[in-house]
Amino acid sequence: xxxxFDCRLTPDRKLxxxxxxxxxxxxRRMLTLxxxxxxxxxxxxxxxxxxxxxKKGFASWPKTKWSWGGELAERATIQxxxxxxxxxxxxxxxxxxxxxxxxxxxxxxxxxxxSRTVVIATGARYCKLPVPRIEEFEGTGVYYAATQVExxxxxDDPVVVVGGGNSAGQATLFLARHAAHVRLLIRxxxxxxxxxxxxxxxxxxxxxxxxxxxxEVRELVGDGGLEALVVENKQTGERRTIAARAxxxxxxAEPYTRWVGDHVALDERGFILTGESAARxxxxxxxxxxxxxxxxxxxxxxxxxxxGDVRATSIKRVASAVGxxxxxxxxxxxxxxxxxxxR
Ligand SMILES: Cc1cc2nc3c(=O)[nH]c(=O)nc-3n(C[C@H](O)[C@H](O)[C@H](O)COP(=O)(O)OP(=O)(O)OC[C@H]3O[C@@H](n4cnc5c(N)ncnc54)[C@H](O)[C@@H]3O)c2cc1C
Numbered sequence: 001x002x003x004x005f006d007c008r009l010t011p012d013r014k015l016x017x018x019x020x021x022x023x024x025x026x027x028r029r030m031l032t033l034x035x036x037x038x039x040x041x042x043x044x045x046x047x048x049x050x051x052x053x054x055k056k057g058f059a060s061w062p063k064t065k066w067s068w069g070g071e072l073a074e075r076a077t078i079q080x081x082x083x084x085x086x087x088x089x090x091x092x093x094x095x096x097x098x099x100x101x102x103x104x105x106x107x108x109x110x111x112x113x114x115s116r117t118v119v120i121a122t123g124a125r126y127c128k129l130p131v132p133r134i135e136e137f138e139g140t141g142v143y144y145a146a147t148q149v150e151x152x153x154x155x156d157d158p159v160v161v162v163g164g165g166n167s168a169g170q171a172t173l174f175l176a177r178h179a180a181h182v183r184l185l186i187r188x189x190x191x192x193x194x195x196x197x198x199x200x201x202x203x204x205x206x207x208x209x210x211x212x213x214x215x216e217v218r219e220l221v222g223d224g225g226l227e228a229l230v231v232e233n234k235q236t237g238e239r240r241t242i243a244a245r246a247x248x249x250x251x252x253a254e255p256y257t258r259w260v261g262d263h264v265a266l267d268e269r270g271f272i273l274t275g276e277s278a279a280r281x282x283x284x285x286x287x288x289x290x291x292x293x294x295x296x297x298x299x300x301x302x303x304x305x306x307x308g309d310v311r312a313t314s315i316k317r318v319a320s321a322v323g324x325x326x327x328x329x330x331x332x333x334x335x336x337x338x339x340x341x342x343r
Pocket of ligand 1: 092093307
């Protein structure tokens with residue numbers, strides 16, 4: 001690896017394959033490549049990039065100056081294939097079961113894929129408000145998560161949260177610390193009906209939050225960005241326009257977990273339990289027999305991992321889903337080592 005640093009790379013030629021990388025470096029009596037040392041070259045579009053990647057020891061990122069989603073996905077696919085991944089597209093998983101020491105994923109066309117480990121990353125479907133123009137404002141004024149990022153975006157602005165569950169309650173209290181004014185819209189008249197009492201109490205006591213009961217959003221108003229909402233009181237039929245630079249929607253999400261059946265433990269909303277909560281849910285001596293507890297992203301079934309939105313208690317963000325995916329790879333190796341080494 002070290003000797004690659006001496007390499008005088010120029011951007012005139014592209015290294016496309018491992019063989020080319022070998023040839024290039026051996027031509028220059030650089031070194032005999034090991035698999036590891038070759039990795040930076042494999043992802044780099046040019047020698048210059050290979051040099052940069054090597055210098056940074058940054059082998060796991062498909063180097064690119066700027067990409068749109070499609071291009072980035074394409075590069076990621078090429079990278080995965082270079083590592084030996086086999087990709088089936090389209091392929092819908094419809095079942096999961098054990099066969100000996102393997103897990104078997106059944107696909108929609110009846111084919112099966114056998115593996116000692118499975119990483120589930122099937123995500124969740126967010127319920128959307130049935131309101132015109134909702135998609136137009138998604139990402140710029142309509143959000144499905146309230147993190148520090150969104151809080152900064154709507155700092156000192158009036159915001160509206162829709163939903164009567166705990167997610168809506170937590171988001172409301174969090175946003176009340178940042179936004180100019182927070183309105184919480186619920187369809188019913190009792191905040192404590194589907195929200196934990198402690199959250200409902202705190203919201204009702206908060207001077208920065210206005211709870212609008214029996215109220216639904218009817219229209220989104222804005223030219224370029226969200227400016228206001230037209231809301232309707234379901235009991236009186238009265239409509240009014242309220243200022244809103246951001247609308248946070250927390251009316252439920254359905255994880256794509258029907259296909260896993262009861263093979264792994266789920267929470268009450270169908271999200272996959274991992275780590276300690278998976279161990280508690282397993283409760284059949286599986287883990288005692290193995291002599292270890294589930295790893296951080298491991299489900300109640302040894303060797304099956306869950307990452308991203310489909311995982312209970314995960315942060316529902318792109319960066320965290322990607323981060324969990326990369327963590328899972330490390331944990332897969334840990335599991336494989338435990339059951340008899342990586343083959
Ligand atoms: C409207 C909207 C706006 C958002 N905006 C942001 C934002 O600005 N920033 C941010 O960080 N996050 C945002 N999020 C959240 C972000 O999209 C998710 O957190 C992230 O995509 C989760 O990644 P994931 O890989 O877990 O799941 P997903 O990205 O949902 O990917 C899951 C994939 O699995 C596939 N799948 C499902 N079931 C099966 C099956 N049985 N077999 C095979 N494949 C299956 C799905 O088709 C999908 O392609 C937004 C979400 C929504 C809905």
